[in-house]
Amino acid sequence: RFGYFGKEALKEVKLLVCTIDGCLTTGHIYVSEDGKEVLSYDVRDAVGIHLLQKRGVEVRLISERDCSLKTLSAMKLGCAVEVSVANKLHIVEKWRKELNLCWKEVAYLGNEESDVECLKKAGMSAVPADSCPAAQKATNYICKCNGGRGAIREFAEHIFLLMEKVNSAGKKP
Amino acid sequence: RFGYFGKEALKEVKLLVCTIDGCLTTGHIYVSEDGKEVLSYDVRDAVGIHLLQKRGVEVRLISERDCSLKTLSAMKLGCAVEVSVANKLHIVEKWRKELNLCWKEVAYLGNEESDVECLKKAGMSAVPADSCPAAQKATNYICKCNGGRGAIREFAEHIFLLMEKVNSAGKKP
Amino acid sequence: RFGYFGKEALKEVKLLVCTIDGCLTTGHIYVSEDGKEVLSYDVRDAVGIHLLQKRGVEVRLISERDCSLKTLSAMKLGCAVEVSVANKLHIVEKWRKELNLCWKEVAYLGNEESDVECLKKAGMSAVPADSCPAAQKATNYICKCNGGRGAIREFAEHIFLLMEKVNSAGKKP
Amino acid sequence: RFGYFGKEALKEVKLLVCTIDGCLTTGHIYVSEDGKEVLSYDVRDAVGIHLLQKRGVEVRLISERDCSLKTLSAMKLGCAVEVSVANKLHIVEKWRKELNLCWKEVAYLGNEESDVECLKKAGMSAVPADSCPAAQKATNYICKCNGGRGAIREFAEHIFLLMEKVNSAGKKP
Numbered sequence: 001r002f003g004y005f006g007k008e009a010l011k012e013v014k015l016l017v018c019t020i021d022g023c024l025t026t027g028h029i030y031v032s033e034d035g036k037e038v039l040s041y042d043v044r045d046a047v048g049i050h051l052l053q054k055r056g057v058e059v060r061l062i063s064e065r066d067c068s069l070k071t072l073s074a075m076k077l078g079c080a081v082e083v084s085v086a087n088k089l090h091i092v093e094k095w096r097k098e099l100n101l102c103w104k105e106v107a108y109l110g111n112e113e114s115d116v117e118c119l120k121k122a123g124m125s126a127v128p129a130d131s132c133p134a135a136q137k138a139t140n141y142i143c144k145c146n147g148g149r150g151a152i153r154e155f156a157e158h159i160f161l162l163m164e165k166v167n168s169a170g171k172k173p
Numbered sequence: 174r175f176g177y178f179g180k181e182a183l184k185e186v187k188l189l190v191c192t193i194d195g196c197l198t199t200g201h202i203y204v205s206e207d208g209k210e211v212l213s214y215d216v217r218d219a220v221g222i223h224l225l226q227k228r229g230v231e232v233r234l235i236s237e238r239d240c241s242l243k244t245l246s247a248m249k250l251g252c253a254v255e256v257s258v259a260n261k262l263h264i265v266e267k268w269r270k271e272l273n274l275c276w277k278e279v280a281y282l283g284n285e286e287s288d289v290e291c292l293k294k295a296g297m298s299a300v301p302a303d304s305c306p307a308a309q310k311a312t313n314y315i316c317k318c319n320g321g322r323g324a325i326r327e328f329a330e331h332i333f334l335l336m337e338k339v340n341s342a343g344k345k346p
Numbered sequence: 347r348f349g350y351f352g353k354e355a356l357k358e359v360k361l362l363v364c365t366i367d368g369c370l371t372t373g374h375i376y377v378s379e380d381g382k383e384v385l386s387y388d389v390r391d392a393v394g395i396h397l398l399q400k401r402g403v404e405v406r407l408i409s410e411r412d413c414s415l416k417t418l419s420a421m422k423l424g425c426a427v428e429v430s431v432a433n434k435l436h437i438v439e440k441w442r443k444e445l446n447l448c449w450k451e452v453a454y455l456g457n458e459e460s461d462v463e464c465l466k467k468a469g470m471s472a473v474p475a476d477s478c479p480a481a482q483k484a485t486n487y488i489c490k491c492n493g494g495r496g497a498i499r500e501f502a503e504h505i506f507l508l509m510e511k512v513n514s515a516g517k518k519p
Numbered sequence: 520r521f522g523y524f525g526k527e528a529l530k531e532v533k534l535l536v537c538t539i540d541g542c543l544t545t546g547h548i549y550v551s552e553d554g555k556e557v558l559s560y561d562v563r564d565a566v567g568i569h570l571l572q573k574r575g576v577e578v579r580l581i582s583e584r585d586c587s588l589k590t591l592s593a594m595k596l597g598c599a600v601e602v603s604v605a606n607k608l609h610i611v612e613k614w615r616k617e618l619n620l621c622w623k624e625v626a627y628l629g630n631e632e633s634d635v636e637c638l639k640k641a642g643m644s645a646v647p648a649d650s651c652p653a654a655q656k657a658t659n660y661i662c663k664c665n666g667g668r669g670a671i672r673e674f675a676e677h678i679f680l681l682m683e684k685v686n687s688a689g690k691k692p
Contacts, residue, residue: 021562028668030203030549032557035593038205043194043238044305047285065562074208112566132563132672149201153305203376211378216367216411217478220458247381322374326478376549384551389540389584390651393631420554495547499651 011104011123012166013057013159017092018152020063020072020083022111023128026148039071041148048153049077055163057107060095062088064114089117109155111135111147124162126155184277184296185339186230186332190265191325193236193245193256195284196301199321212244214321221326222250230280230332233268235261237287262290282328284308284320297335299328357450357469358512359403359505363438364498366409366418366429368457369474372494385417387494394499395423403453403505406441408434410460435463455501457481457493470508472501530623530642531685532576532678536611537671539582539591539602541630542647545667558590560667567672568596576626576678579614581607583633608636628674630654630666643681645674 021027024045030038049059061072061081072081082091088110096106108115108122111131119125119138127135128147136142141158143151194200197218203211222232234245234254245254255264261283269279281288281295284304292298292311300308301320309315314331316324367373370391376384395405407418407427418427428437434456442452454461454468457477465471465484473481474493482488487504489497540546543564549557568578580591580600591600601610607629615625627634627641630650638644638657646654647666655661660677662670 027562028559029562029594030557030559031590031593033555033587033590035589036206037593038203038211038557040201040203043200043202044285068206070208071204071206074204074210075202112563130669150303157306209379211376211384213374213376216373216375217458241379243381244377244379247377247383248375323476382552384549384557386547386549389546389548390631414552416554417550417552420550420556421548496649 011102012163013107013124014101014105015058015060015095015099016052016107016109016155016159017060017062017095017118017122018079018108019088019110019112019115020061020067020081021065022131022147023109023151024061024148026146027111027130028148037068037071039067041075042150042153044150045148045152046075046077048156049079052156052159053078055160057159058099062091064088064112088114089121092118092121107155107159109152124159126151126158184275185336186280186297187274187278188231188233188268188272189225189280189282189328189332190233190235190268190291190295191252191282192261192284192288193234193240193254194238195304195320196282196324197234197248197321199319200284200303201321210241210244212240214248215323215326217323218321218325219248219250221329222252225329225332226251228333228336231272235264237261237285261287262294265291265294280328280332282325297332299324299331357448358509359453359470360447360451361404361406361441361445362398362453362455362501362505363406363408363441363464363468364425364454365434365456365458365461366407366413366427367411368477368493369455369497370407370421370494372492373457373476374494383414383417385413387421388496388499390496391494391498392421392423394502395425398502398505399424401506401509404445408437410434410458434460435467438464438467453501453505455498470505472497472504530621531682532626532643533620533624534577534579534614534618535571535626535628535674535678536579536581536614536637536641537627538607538629538631538634539580539586539600540584541650541666542628542670543580543667545665546630546649547667556587556590558586560594561669561672563669564667564671565594565596567675568598571675571678572597574679574682577618581610583607583631607633608640611637611640626674626678628671643678645670645677 025039025041052059059079061079063083066084085091103121104123106122107124108118109126110119111128113134115135116138125139126141127139128143128151130146143154145151145154198212198214232252234252236256239257258264276294277296279295280297281291282299283292284301286307288308289311298312299314300312301316301324303319316327318324318327371385371387398405405425407425409429412430431437449467450469452468453470454464455472456465457474459480461481462484471485472487473485474489474497476492489500491497491500544558544560571578578598580598582602585603604610622640623642625641626643627637628645629638630647632653634654635657644658645660646658647662647670649665662673664670664673
């Protein structure tokens, strides 16, 4: 707790990566007779993303599925997006290096088995309340909110609390 | 409790201002592949608004977001609407003066950080059960119902109870 | 309990009248940017209506609102419908006389203040779990299911139980 | 428990038959003013189906209703489908023989009275948490998840656990 604590030191979060189906959205897909999909997200989460961006945290979206980019851009979130991703860890590694960050500066919100590796690597991670058991085991922050129903906002507030601690610690002599 | 109580005296509510996303609607936005939005409200709340209007309470809607006016007018609520609002307090002040009301005669239903100032200023205020913590701290009436799922109706019934008290108090000698 | 029990005698239900918004549907209205409405009902309730019809109970739908007849006919429920109804009791009286029934043979499912009179008059009545307090006071059967989420089915099963009692009582010497 | 246990022996599941309305979907039908239907399923369940297929379990869908095949194919589940089915048991019998399976190798997920016979015949069966009482009585596995909200995924995980037992039992000398 004192003396050497380099590896455990808190780092400011610079990038939040968020899974689309089941984290940004509810994971419920509404399908019409013409075969078109409708997804659902929550204004609370959009506000959470904007609050993160205002404080200098980059937010990026990731999905295994071939999510419609037109649907995502209609959400006006201002986030880079990568869909049809076979290996999420590869993409997050690419983003991390591109932004010149260490893993301690990466936060990750995921809900599926395909998120387990990233949840374990990230400096901070969380899963929505309705995520799969494997994802819940890979994190130590299980949101009270479900995916697409406030989980991003809740995780954002949690990150802000941490960042305040980091900043106030930095001001100490 | 007796003697001087001017500032604390009950006033009849003449205007109810209600946030759109998360109060009138659930705050859930459904997005289709053609980039169009779908919002959801509850007939119970529409009935609540009509009951308020019948009793002479003006109901107005407000949003930070650029909500579709065509969507709102399809709800046939008969309410004035202001969207893309940067500062909600400014708009409510404008409305209050326009209708020649004091703040005691204004009721406010909000759910977000952007509603905090109005929640504090209004003579009566409420938040839906699923509103953000900052909004919940700024009011003393937290509805049992969620936004878009009966919160307006519940607040309306609460206002009617108060107005009955005001009226019966007014009839005393 | 024995001797004279004419007025209290059980009668077989011949007609079930059901409110549309909040009983057949959830009462949630989804509105798109082109101003079109989407309603939601549950296959369980559609099955409940078909089971009632099979056993000879006529099912009719009623609404104060100007519900879209095209939407309702797409549900393929095979029910007569009356919308934009100012006074529900008048319509149900008309139907009752047209079918030559006494009130004891009429069942009613409603959720709003506009249903209170019919709920009180009907031989059997019920309200969904999420109905308004005034409607709950006017009935003695509050469903466990919400409107549009199984309330009709639940009430149908309740009616079948009663009808079995009536029939088995009728077979006694 | 030991000695003769032929009839009770565990068999590997080769086919899962799943009811569409209320199991794959929520059973909620969204209807627009142009009379078109929208159904809702969960990405978790789609992942569950793909996990089953990967392990060699065939998944097939069945419905009494005339579900839109275009809607179902938009879900990209890769499952054979039979709709407008008057007698589900006949179809499942046909499929079972076609695939040369015994009933012990068939798993069934259903939620309605029309599923009761299949639930009783199948080697493994389950119902969603919000299924009808008759279906719940016909199975011994009631999912914690509702239909269209994780019930298939939950049943799939349950099947995987059983298959591991079968496989590890097969490896014993």
